[in-house]
Amino acid sequence: MAGLQEDPLGDLRVLFSGWLQDEAVLATQKGSKAAFQYHKAMDSVRSHASEIKDLKSLRNIKYVGDRTIKQLLEKLRNHCVEKGLEFPKAFESKRKANAEDVDENTNGKDGVSTASMPPTKKRKKRAYIPARRSGGYSILLALYTKDSERNGLTQEEIIKHATPYCDRSFKANPAANQFYSAWNSVKQLEKHDLLKCNGRPKRYYLTDEGLALAGQLKVAEGIESPSIEDSHSVDITLDNSLMVSSPIQQNRQPSEFVAPPLEHLHDPSNKTYSGVKYELWGATDYDIVLVIDTREVRSQTERDFFQKRLEALGVTCEVEALSVGDGVWLARHKQTGRQVVLNYIFERKRIDDLAFSIRDGRFQEQKVRLKMAAMKHVYYIVEEASGIDQMAVPGESIQTAISMTMTASQFYLRKFKTIEETISFLASVTEVIKEQHESRHKLLVLKPTTLKNQADYEPIIKLFRDKFESGQLPKYECVYPFETFKVMMAKSMTTVGETFMSMLMCIRGVSLDKAITIQKHFGTPLRLLDYFEDHKHLDIKEKKLLLTNLFKDQVGNKKIGPVVSERIYEMWGYKI
Template identity: 30%
Template sequence: MPPKEQIVCGNPLYLEWIGEWMENARALNSKGYQTMRKAYDSMKNCPIPFQHPSQAITLKGIGPTICDRLEKKLREHCAKEGIHMPEKPGVGAGAYQADGSGEEDTAPKKRKTTRPYVPTYRSGPYALLLALHTQSLTSPLPLLKSEIILLAQPHCDSSFEAPPATNGGSKFYTAWNSMKTLVDRGLVYRNGSPGRYLLTEEGEEVAGRIAGVAEEREGGGAGKTKKVRVDKEGPMITLPEVSAPPAPVAPTAATAVPRPAAKAYSDDVVILDDDDEDIPVIVEDLTIEPAISAAPPAAAPAPLSPTGSAAATFPSFIPIILPPGSFTIHLLLDTREAKTQRDRDYMEQNLNVPGVNLILRSLEISDALWIARCKHTGREIVLGYGIERKRMDDLVGSIKDGRFHEQKFRLMKSGLRHVMYVVEESHLDDVRSYLDAIQTAISSTQVVNGFFVKRVPNLEGTVRYLARMSTMLGRIYEGKVLHVIPDNVIDARTFGDFRKHLKETQPNIDYLVSYTSFSALTSKSAALTLGDVYLRMLMTIRGISAEKAVEIATKFPTPTALMEGYEKCKTVQDQKRMIMEKCCGYGRKKIGVALSEKIWQVWMEKREQQQ
């Protein structure tokens, strides 16, 4: 039996582009992956070449949207290569017979036209989209059902909680049932139990246009009927006359984050397709200056001149400016991160996807970092986002030997503004007896240290999270100006106070540091001060966490001060209770009698015996 002849794709360029979109959707764990997968298989099995992307409409799994994307991509390709853009053929010109003969169908094929979704004015979907859009302007966090109803009810004529009193009360649905329609249409994303809701990118576009309609109608057009177009290519709709429409309800303090009123949208708010409620999206109002050359012109920021007592401590400097487009975003992954001892390349292989520029490197601190690399000089700037990865068994081991507190202490001093702990819930059966300690450690990391904790089921979840974070940061910093502190200004002994001073004097500018300076600041031994050594000495005593060590160092800044404090006590009992009585400002768990006596034993007992 002769071997089956393989079909050669007649449009390899189109196939390559669809393959890129498919891989991008897979990396983002998007629902559009299956759609692109069907389009890819259909194009791959088609041996007939197309003169224009619109002819691909005849293939199964390829609709007007993909054809439009192919046409746009082809237009960009032709402009880049300097070749002529093929003309779009007439309707039905690309149709071919089902037997694969390639003959054109004489009867024109009627194309389906999908009308954009336009909810009825003051209906359930209208109010839900408007409520979610209103919340997205102040906070990117998802909302619960009760919070959405509170915001949506003023914009809807039907109740979200009580069924309509019609047909003898036989109807049991409310306006909230419209949420299922929005989820099915891909306008709203639902996750978790109880469900939390937020707008998708498509839903954000529709809701933004609806918000413009609501502002026009409810802002100053009361008592008038007006035709408006909700979608730029959609039909005209008529808004009915409303006697006194209720004003939109502003988000409450419990569900909203304060935001300057002068800004309707922020370039920093990025909504992802999957699990974006678990990504800490930072909303900042950063002033964007024009591009600045090497020689600082008049548009460059003025040199910083600390005033008062700080003038003798903090030097003046002119920051290095990286304008938008002059740098690329890269993910630094520690070379020691591996799935198993035998499969050390798993993370590297699975992170080589579109949108992720991966670099493997031995890191001083954190398991993953994001940097901006200058295209011209190769200079690397740390963006302030770092991830520490922990398996359950690794977390328990680090709690036992004290590495967990030591790592958190170094992360707090590293200068990273956004530290995220990714906890993989694998190997859970091996540590079930330590579940209480694990939960306490996670809660302390969130509440006391202020770090963000993301729990994933396994290593695959960590890889997906890193890919989504890389995509999000690329979009955030795409149009931003980076302000970098020169290396010669940074002093490890005063860097923490220096960053705090800059934040207080210029809160609208986020100053970054180079990767070289960051490595020096986070080295375990290169930049240790007397205070750092003192804190480490205190933390070697069992029962003293980083927070308690800092509290003791606040009252007794040096070992000499601690010894002098003990010598001032009249009796040995007073010495044993001194730390407990002096360091009583610690918030959660105060230093008790037993721990205070243990500290005295370490520092003074041997000396008392010698005397």
């Protein structure tokens, strides 16, 4: 490999791993499951023992497939062009298709002119029809029966109406190596032009071809519920002149008007929807403020480090105790001074703190609480602090936790080397938020009076988002008052069941799924203690396996292994 110019390009592992990290970030922003694969490929390239000197060595790296190689080589070519370098010959593919070496009008292997050979008969493409009770099947039926206006449904709405017609779950479970769900069938429906989507949030609707196929599936399923054709003609217009009647128009029955539920009525004059009052803030009525949690400090001697550095970058920053997250962005009314929490929140972890939070269970609990905050944009920041020799958990566990945060939790994860990079990122996010809100956003501030606990928090704001934030360019952003956010998200508002699960997850090896399984069965910590008390006559070996035997019929991560069962017994039943 003496001819390979390595000095100008340097160690290709650095370039390749950096490009893979960029792809992982992009995939995370799009909510793509490919983020998990890019992350594994990035780790493999970064930890590769020797330099990557040719195409063969690149192919031998774990998790780096043909598609990834094609992307990396394309980026390498662009990089060489930008830097004025010669593309390494060792990465040129030596394979050439035989068809390129033989002219289409010359003789083939048998001396027969290919021009005189009869054309190959093309195989007729088979129409795509999804299998019964599959993801695609149920999605078509949901849109056909529930989208009477053909204005489209959101992903959540489709899943709600499609679940009864599907045998598979619409939620992936990466922890059990189930990375694909019934929802992935949307890609096949789009590929075969049965489904289209647009807007933000995305709204899906049937094409004319999908409408006709869904009508046939409805007849086959024997569904008698109102559908699209009950309120609108399903005639398909061809060339603006020919009207072709669809078979599903036969036996049409007049639809009956059904009044909307009283609790979902909208009264614009009194600014009330579904019994909840609201008020509107104009785009120029408020300022954007970043609030940092009081516990977010650099060190004991630099407790105001974040505030000073952000203010030096022109960011209005304040410090206040937060119920969840390490920082949120607020809108403060210029006249009244009232504050509302915008749909942006971040959680910051130094790599050693992340390791300890995984070990003591805080990692899972904090992610659950971030989900309960019902924010649209959750930033999970990890700082790779230097000088840390001892880790609380193996490196593989940390990488798995990071990957799960990106894929299963669908948080926007960013990794930085220093605290200064984190501050620069927060400043840039603040500028983006300001630009977005100054250009078009009006705030619809909810003023609920019936919120009892965290369980009531998310459904109400989701109801308002479905009503006021639908469409390609939403006019409003639905938000809660800051005080409501702090009170509802306070840890003191957690139920006995949530506290029980948090206690269980403090035991090493007890994941969120296992904690939920145990809590659902026993309900409260007292009943778990009573369970061990009722079996105190057993010998010590049998006591340690009580939970293993109790939950032996559970599947996946819900099973309680012998080691975890023993740890729970040592914590909860050892003295009984």
